[in-house]
Each structure stands twice: as C-alpha cells, then as structure tokens.
Amino acid sequence: xxxxxxxxxxxxxxxxxxxxxxxxxxxxxxxxxxxxxxxxxxxxxxxxxxxxxxxxxxxxxxxxxxxxxxxxxxxxxxxxxxxxxxxxxxxxxxxxxxxxxxxxxxxxxxxxxxxxxxxxxxxxxxxxxxxxxxxxxxxxxxxxxxxxxxxxxxxxxxxxxxxxxxxxxxxxxxxxxxxxxxxxxxxxxxxxxxxxxxxxxxxxxxxxxxxxxxxxxxxxxxxxxxxxxxxxxxxxxxxxxxxxxxxxx
Amino acid sequence: xxxxxxxxxxxxxxxxxxxxxxxxxxxxxxxxxxxxxxxxxxxxxxxxxxxxxxxxxxxxxxxxxxxxxxxxxxxxxxxxxxxxxxxxxxxxxxxxxxxxxxxxxxxxxxxxxxxxxxxxxxxxxxxxxxxxxxxxxxxxxxxxxxxxxxxxxxxxxxxxxxxxxxxxxxxxxxxxxxxxxxxxxxxxxxxxxxxxxxxxxxxxxxxxxxxxxxxxxxxxxxxxxxxxxxxxxxxxxxxxxxxxxxxxx
DNA sequence: TAACAAGAACTGGTCGGACCAGATTGTCTC
DNA sequence: GAGACAATCTGGTCCGACCAGTTCTTGTTA
Numbered sequence: 060x061x062x063x064x065x066x067x068x069x070x071x072x073x074x075x076x077x078x079x080x081x082x083x084x085x086x087x088x089x090x091x092x093x094x095x096x097x098x099x100x101x102x103x104x105x106x107x108x109x110x111x112x113x114x115x116x117x118x119x120x121x122x123x124x125x126x127x128x129x130x131x132x133x134x135x136x137x138x139x140x141x142x143x144x145x146x147x148x149x150x151x152x153x154x155x156x157x158x159x160x161x162x163x164x165x166x167x168x169x170x171x172x173x174x175x176x177x178x179x180x181x182x183x184x185x186x187x188x189x190x191x192x193x194x195x196x197x198x199x200x201x202x203x204x205x206x207x208x209x210x211x212x213x214x215x216x217x218x219x220x221x222x223x224x225x226x227x228x229x230x231x232x233x234x235x236x237x238x239x240x241x242x243x244x245x246x247x248x249x250x251x252x253x254x255x256x257x258x259x260x261x262x263x264x265x266x267x268x269x270x271x272x273x274x275x276x277x278x279x280x281x282x283x284x285x286x287x288x289x290x291x292x293x294x295x296x297x298x299x300x301x302x303x304x305x306x307x308x
Numbered sequence: 309x310x311x312x313x314x315x316x317x318x319x320x321x322x323x324x325x326x327x328x329x330x331x332x333x334x335x336x337x338x339x340x341x342x343x344x345x346x347x348x349x350x351x352x353x354x355x356x357x358x359x360x361x362x363x364x365x366x367x368x369x370x371x372x373x374x375x376x377x378x379x380x381x382x383x384x385x386x387x388x389x390x391x392x393x394x395x396x397x398x399x400x401x402x403x404x405x406x407x408x409x410x411x412x413x414x415x416x417x418x419x420x421x422x423x424x425x426x427x428x429x430x431x432x433x434x435x436x437x438x439x440x441x442x443x444x445x446x447x448x449x450x451x452x453x454x455x456x457x458x459x460x461x462x463x464x465x466x467x468x469x470x471x472x473x474x475x476x477x478x479x480x481x482x483x484x485x486x487x488x489x490x491x492x493x494x495x496x497x498x499x500x501x502x503x504x505x506x507x508x509x510x511x512x513x514x515x516x517x518x519x520x521x522x523x524x525x526x527x528x529x530x531x532x533x534x535x536x537x538x539x540x541x542x543x544x545x546x547x548x549x550x551x552x553x554x555x556x557x
Numbered sequence: 558t559a560a561c562a563a564g565a566a567c568t569g570g571t572c573g574g575a576c577c578a579g580a581t582t583g584t585c586t587c
Numbered sequence: 588g589a590g591a592c593a594a595t596c597t598g599g600t601c602c603g604a605c606c607a608g609t610t611c612t613t614g615t616t617a
Contacts, residue, residue: 070571096597107573112598120369122485129580129597138478139469143392143486146479164424164479171420175413220388229387230395230413236371237392237486319600345568356602361569378568378609 071106075114080148083123083134090136094124097132121148147240155244162248162292165241166285172231173219174278177265179226181274188225189270195221196262203255211255212246218262252291320355324363329397332372332383339385343373346381370397396489404493411497411541414490415534421480422468423527426514428475430523437474438519444470445511452504460504461495467511501540 122141223232268277350357371390472481517526
C-alpha cells in the first residue's frame with residue numbers, strides 16, 4: 060500500500076524531488092540540517108530507496124543538498140553554493156514570479172551576453188542572417204494571434220538566442236541557453252507588460268540596425284529597452300503602493 | 309564476461325558517459341545522428357541497460373543528446389542548444405585548456421557579475437566583511453607555499469565568490485557558482501601566468517578599495533586586470549608565432 | 558495484388574531488490 | 588576503562604522485470 064498520492068503524470072521520482080524542493084525552500088529544513096536517511100524517506104513514502112537516491116542526486120545537482128557518503132544527506136547553504144538550477148527551482152516555486160533582484164541580475168547578464176553577440180553579428184553578418192531573422196520575426200508575428208504567452212516567450216527567447224548563434228560566438232549561445240528557464244519567466248512578464256505587438260516591432264528595429272552594421276546602435280537599443288523595462292517595473296511597484304495607500308488611508 | 313575495461317575508480321556509468329562524451333565531441337557522431345539503441349549499447353559494452361539509460365540522461369542534461377521516447381537518442385546540435393555543462397565537457401576534454409573565445413566570454417561575464425557585486429559591496433560593506441576578506445587572503449597566502457595550483461585556483465574562486473556573497477546579491481552568487489568549473493580552469497591559467505604572489509597582492513588591493521567604499525575603483529581594478537590578462541594571452545600567442553618563425557625560417 | 562488489421566518487436570521509461578564498501582555504534586573481554 | 592570485533596548504519600551501484608507507445612511484419616480478405 061503506497062503512502063504516496065501520485066499527482067497525475069508525475070513519477071515517484073518527480074514527486075519526491077518536488078516535495079523535497081518545496082520543503083527545503085520553504086524552510087522546513089535549514090542549511091546544515093541532516094535529512095532522514097534514504098531508507099527512512101523511502102519507507103515513509105512507500106517507494107524504493109533507489110528512487111529516493113536518484114531524487115537526492117538530482118537535488119544535489121540542483122545545489123539544494125550535499126551528500127556525504129556513509130554519513131548522510133545535508134541541506135546545502137544553497138544561496139551561497141547553489142547554481143542556476145537552484146535559481147530555476149526558486150523561480151518555479153514562486154509560480155515563475157521574478158523578484159526585482161532576479162530581474163536586474165538576469166537583464167544585466169543578458170546585456171553582457173547579447174551585447175557581445177550583437178556587436179559581433181553587426182560586424183560579420185551576411186545576407187542570409189538578415190533573411191533568417193526576418194523569417195523568425197514573421198513566424199512570431201503569425202503566432203502572436205493565437206499562441207499562449209509561454210509559447211511566445213519561447214519564440215522570443217529563441218530569436219535572441221539566434222543572435223548569439225549567428226554571431227558565431229558559440230560560448231555566448233551556451234551561456235544564454237543556460238539561462239533558458241529564468242529567461243522564459245522574464246519574457247512572459249515582458250510580453251504581459253508591453254504586449255506582443257510592441258515586442259515584435261522592437262525585433263524589427265534590431266534587424267534594421269544589424270543590417271546597417273550598427274553594433275553600437277543595436278547595443279544601445281538593448282540597453283535602453285532593459286532600462287525602460289526596469290523603470291516600468293519600478294513604477295508598477297510604486298503604483299501598487301499608491302493603490303494600497305488610497306485604500307488604507 | 310564484461311567487455312568494458314574499467315579504468316580504476318570509474319563506475320560503469322561514469323565510463324559510459326565519458327566514452328560517449330569523447331566520441332560525440334570528437335565528431336564520431338554528428339548532430340542529428342541517431343545513436344545505437346540503449347539495448348545495443350548495453351550489449352556491446354556488457355553492462356545493464358539501466359546504467360546506459362542513466363548515462364544517456366546525463367548526456368541529455370549536458371546538452372549533448374536529445375532523447376526522443378519510442379524513437380531513439382539523437383546527437384544534439386550541442387553548440388547551439390547546449391548549456392554550461394556542454395562547455396564544461398568541452399573544456400575538460402581539452403585538458404582544461406581554454407580557447408581565446410572561451411576566455412574572453414568567461415571574463416566578460418565575470419566583469420558583469422563581479423562588477424555588480426563589487427559596487428554593491430562597496431556601498432553596503434561592514435567591518436566584518438573586511439575582516440573576512442583579509443582572513444581569506446591570509447589563508448590563501450599560507451597555502452601558496454605548498455598547495456597545488458588547482459587547490460589555489462579553488463581558493464581564488466572562492467575569494468571572488470565571497471565578494472558576491474558579502475554583497476548580499478544572492479543571484480550573482482548562483483551565477484558565479486554556475487561558472488565554477490570553467491572558472492577554475494581560468495584561475496589555473498591565471499596563476500601560471502602571474503604567479504600566486506602577484507595574484508594575492510591584487511586581492512589586497514581589492515580589499516583596500518572595498519574598505520574605502522570605492523566601487524568605481526574596484527570595478528576598474530577588475531576591468532584592468534582582465535584587460536591585462538587578455539593582452540598577455542595575446543602576446544604569448546604572438547611569442548609562440550615568433551618562436552616558430554625563428555625555428556622554421 | 559492491394560489494403561487493412563492484428564500481433565510482434567522495437568523504442569525509451571520506471572521501479573525495486575540485491576549487493577557493495579566504508580563509517581559508526583554497540584558489545585564483549587581483559 | 589580501553590581495545591577489539593561484530594553488527595548496524597550510511598550512501599552507492601547495478602541489474603532484471605515490467606510498462607507504454609510506436610513501428611514493422613505477417614496474415615487475411617476483397
């Protein structure tokens with residue numbers, strides 16, 4: 060008789076990883092705490108130890124726990140020793156809500172990565188690159204009438220990744236992909252703020268600058284767009300405060 | 309009778325992942341190629357299919373393969389869809405040699421990440437932060453007489469990560485940790501170029517600027533250090549060319 | 558001979574038991 | 588009380604059994 064209630068579609072392992080992630084990030088376990096042994100967790104949940112072990116390995120790869128062989132599994136000081144997967148877990152637990160700090164950090168890194176790629180691409184671009192970017196933009200425009208915002212977010216992410224690919228700077232592409240999950244969360248918020256139309260027009264402005272080989276112009280467009288988004292975010296936070304003030308006094 | 313010759317200390321899974329990584333990155337399989345089925349690979353190597361499957365899952369997490377259920381496992385277009393683990397694998401296969409492109413990209417990202425952290429820390433730092441950084445620096449100096457360069461590299465990485473931790477910008481810390489493996493490779497090269505003494509003196513200059521709350525000064529020190537390193541790297545490449553010229557004509 | 562349906566074989570996916578090696582704790586003897 | 592040995596604990600690894608869906612092969616019917 061299993062004690063685990065399996066949510067539709069989740070394997071035991073997925074259920075276990077989600078449950079432990081939630082508990083760790085919710086503070087049920089603090090950094091340094093020793094988790095129950097794999098056998099205890101397996102017995103408690105009514106699943107096999109190998110599944111638990113596999114789940115714990117995943118938690119370790121996510122930076123949430125440290126495994127000490129022969130000793131036990133300890134909650135890691137994950138905000139200090141964690142990695143991008145830690146951040147992805149935090150963001151996912153928050154329903155893909157990005158805090159101000161996360162947003163600033165993501166966008167600054169994006170400026171660094173995509174800034175380099177844009178400059179390089181403006182220098183090296185060929186005609187097929189422009190055709191490629193235009194085709195992708197048109198595809199996004201087609202989709203914008205009937206696709207969910209998450210789908211659109213994926214398409215925007217891929218457009219900007221294509222900048223890195225076309226620039227020939229493979230490493231920048233790898234870094235950008237590494238930030239995929241948090242970037243999708245960002246694009247969802249961005250599309251909600253500006254709407255798909257505005258966002259697509261901006262893509263076309265990038266293409267114009269790339270066609271003109273204006274690396275500094277393209278970089279500036281990126282930087283200005285980022286600054287505007289952050290400014291709007293701040294204003295929305297201010298608006299929320301004003302609305303609360305008018306309700307409560 | 310196992311057909312796998314196990315290198316000392318490697319599990320079947322580790323052996324399998326290394327073998328496949330080497331073959332994929334060496335071009336034995338091209339992006340889009342379908343790998344032999346898990347059962348075929350298992351039979352060929354004389355190990356269990358589950359181990360092969362587990363290894364393939366790891367290769368997928370590394371961005372090297374795409375798994376299509378019921379169809380097969382295909383080599384991914386990993387330079388376009390891969391992630392930081394892809395880069396780590398490439399660097400590791402090259403005996404931790406960093407190409408110029410990788411070095412430039414890493415350092416630019418580091419400038420973005422640590423630049424933000426330095427500025428923030430100079431603004432918010434307290435006395436204990438300075439004490440902490442001084443203690444870490446002294447520890448590094450103690451180790452520099454008898455430690456291997458890889459150990460020193462780890463200590464330098466942690467010193468710079470501590471900047472992020474002390475800045476209170478957790479997200480920057482997570483990003484920095486994400487770049488841990490390639491950063492270690494960089495620090496090894498850096499220490500070989502400048503020597504531990506010089507590198508430690510530079511840490512102390514950072515501390516002086518942080519103590520003085522000179523965010524722009526600290527950022528400049530970082531940027532200048534990076535530019536100098538890249539310049540020397542270029543000169544070394546030039547020196548190699550000159551030496552070859554004088555040998556061959 | 559061609560088309561359709563059923564069965565077999567294939568694919569990756571998941572799970573749990575068996576066993577391993579080393580660390581830690583408990584028990585017994587001196 | 589100290590030391591030696593055994594038992595128990597820990598995480599670690601591997602494998603066979605079974606699953607679900609896809610694709611290919613074979614047999615039957617028109």
